[in-house]
Amino acid sequence: MRKKTLVLHSLFLIALALLSCDGSGSDAGKIAEKAANTDGLIVVGFSQVGAESDWRRANTKSMRETFTKEKGYKLFFNDGQQKQANQIAAIRNFIRTKVDYIVLAPISEQGWDEALKEAKDAGIPVIVVDRMIQTSNPAFFTSWIGSDFRKEGGTAVAWMEKKFKDRKNLKIAHMQGSMGSSAQIGRTEALQEGVSRNVEWKVVVRDSGDFTQVKGKEVMERFLSEYRDIDVLYCENDNMAFGAIQAMDEARLPYGLRGGLVIISFDATRAGLEQTLAGNIAFNVECNPLHGPRVERIIQQLQEGKKPNKIVYVDETAFDAATITREETNSRAY
Ligand code: GZL
Numbered sequence: 001m002r003k004k005t006l007v008l009h010s011l012f013l014i015a016l017a018l019l020s021c022d023g024s025g026s027d028a029g030k031i032a033e034k035a036a037n038t039d040g041l042i043v044v045g046f047s048q049v050g051a052e053s054d055w056r057r058a059n060t061k062s063m064r065e066t067f068t069k070e071k072g073y074k075l076f077f078n079d080g081q082q083k084q085a086n087q088i089a090a091i092r093n094f095i096r097t098k099v100d101y102i103v104l105a106p107i108s109e110q111g112w113d114e115a116l117k118e119a120k121d122a123g124i125p126v127i128v129v130d131r132m133i134q135t136s137n138p139a140f141f142t143s144w145i146g147s148d149f150r151k152e153g154g155t156a157v158a159w160m161e162k163k164f165k166d167r168k169n170l171k172i173a174h175m176q177g178s179m180g181s182s183a184q185i186g187r188t189e190a191l192q193e194g195v196s197r198n199v200e201w202k203v204v205v206r207d208s209g210d211f212t213q214v215k216g217k218e219v220m221e222r223f224l225s226e227y228r229d230i231d232v233l234y235c236e237n238d239n240m241a242f243g244a245i246q247a248m249d250e251a252r253l254p255y256g257l258r259g260g261l262v263i264i265s266f267d268a269t270r271a272g273l274e275q276t277l278a279g280n281i282a283f284n285v286e287c288n289p290l291h292g293p294r295v296e297r298i299i300q301q302l303q304e305g306k307k308p309n310k311i312v313y314v315d316e317t318a319f320d321a322a323t324i325t326r327e328e329t330n331s332r333a334y
Contacts, residue, residue, distance in 0.1 A: 041069065041073055042072055042073050042074070042299065043074045043098075043101075044073055044074070044075050044076070044100065044101050044102075045076045045090070045093070045097065045099040045103070046077050046078065046105075047080060047087045047102070047104050047105065048060055048063075048077065048079055048080060049080055049106070049107045049131075050080055050081050050107070052178075052210070052211050052239070053213075054267070054269040054271055054334070055211075055237065055287060055289050055334075058333075058334030059130065059289035059290075060079075062289060062290045062292035062293070063292045063295070064292075065292055076093075076094060076099060078090035078093070080107060082107060082178070083107070084106075084111055087104065087106065088111075088112075088114075088115045091104065091115040094119075094124070095118055095119055095122045095124060098124075100124070101124065101125050101126075101127060101299055101302070102126045103126075103128075103129060103295055104126060104127070104129070104133075105128075105131065106128060106130075107131070108180040109131065109132055109133055109134045109181070109182055109185070110133075110180065113135055113136055113140060116140035116141060117137070119140075120139065120140055125302055126141045127141070127142055127143050127144075127295055128143070128144040128145075129145055129291045130146045130182075130183075130291065131181050131182035131183055132144060132146065132182040142308065143308045143310055143312065144311050144312065145291060145298065145313075146291075146312075146313070146314065148186070148316075149182050149183050149185065149187050149190075149287075150187075151316075152186065152190070152285045152286075152287060152316065153187040153189065153190020153285075154190045154193075155285050156190065156234065156264050156266070156283060157191060157193070157194035159264070159283045159320070160194065160283075161194065161197075161198065163262070164200075164201075164231075169200055170198070170200055170201045170202065170231050171204045171230050171231045171232070172191075172201060172202065172233075172234055173204065173206075173230045173233045173234070174206040175206075175207065175208070175220070175233060175236060175240050176207065176236050177210065177211045177240070178208065178210050178211050179208050179210075183236065183266075184236055187236045188236070191203070204230065205227050205230070207219045207222065207223070209235075209236075211239060211240060212239055213239040213240065213242045213246075215243065216235070216239060216240030216241065216244050217243030217246045218243070219240070220233075220243060220246075220247035221247045224247060224253070228253075230261060231261070232262045232263075232264065233261055233262070233264065234264050235263060235265045235266070236266055238267040238268070238272030239267075240265075241265040241272065241281055242275070255280060256279045256282065256321070257279030257282070258279070263280065263282055264281070264282060264285075265283075266285045266287055267284070267289075268284045268286035268319055268332070269334055270329070270333075270334060273328065274329060276319050276320075276321050276329075277324050277325075279321045281321065282321050283318065283321065284319045286318060286319070287316060288314050288316055289334060290333060291314075294314070298312075
């Protein structure tokens with residue numbers, strides 16, 4: 001009798017598996033797939049850009065501290081080493097691993113449709129965090145949560161318009177982040193808009209430091225070799241600003257509240273606010289990386305069968321070296 005039951009049970013599973021082979025991602029297939037996650041934890045696959053900056057490391061820390069076994073999750077983390085190909089491979093691994101949710105922090109806006117379609121066909125919701133993606137089908141992701149980068153840049157430009165109100169012939173060095181990322185696109189567009197509005201402003205040098213301190217120093221050294229007489233450095237994140245400050249120190253050039261180069265930065269990390277408090281960075285626009293709890297709220301809504309908002313912007317502020325306090329700097333969570 002037992003042998004007969006076993007045979008019937010195996011035939012049923014084979015039939016179930018065959019039903020899901022038509023690539024339609026039929027319910028039968030999904031039931032069979034979910035059987036793989038038997039430990040009762042919610043399984044989350046997180047594809048991270050890399051570890052290029054303080055901001056990025058804080059973002060990873062926030063996700064790791066949120067999706068713990070104690071809180072009922074199993075987190076698969078992948079560091080994309082700042083290569084989109086690695087992130088796409090990670091997404092495909094998460095699909096094979098049959099995770100319950102995929103979280104993607106995309107390095108750039110383009111090139112995700114194929115992998116995200118595969119996730120959709122596998123019935124796995126995708127939550128995009130931080131930077132935005134451009135997709136032919138918005139159904140390829142369930143929800144996006146991140147920053148309004150154009151608004152961040154607009155905050156910096158408004159500060160510049162006030163500070164340099166009657167200034168003639170303002171010479172700006174523009175250090176961009178990773179090209180094609182929403183953070184770079186939005187912050188750059190805001191500066192370009194400011195330059196078109198202010199005829200006395202001129203971008204005299206521009207290059208990408210890829211959001212890292214090492215490249216930020218190299219780019220600043222190149223700026224200084226080409227153009228010594230720069231008034232403002234519009235720097236699209238703190239780590240590149242730290243590199244630029246190293247280059248200025250080595251060239252023995254003045255910057256900050258004591259006169260000389262005016263440095264504007266983005267992220268407002270703890271280290272960035274220390275530089276702002278010291279007067280080395282004149283204005284620092286916050287970009288908040290603490291997305292772990294925000295993503296968890298979206299996953300909990302989905303677990304409860306609710307429909308989360310498609311697009312969620314996080315609230316952010318900015319810090320001026322003339323007014324920032326020690327308390328604000330010390331209370332920085334990242
Ligand atoms: C912004 C984020 C950017 C940060 C950089 O949300 O994508 O990437 O500004 C980080 O520090 O490398």
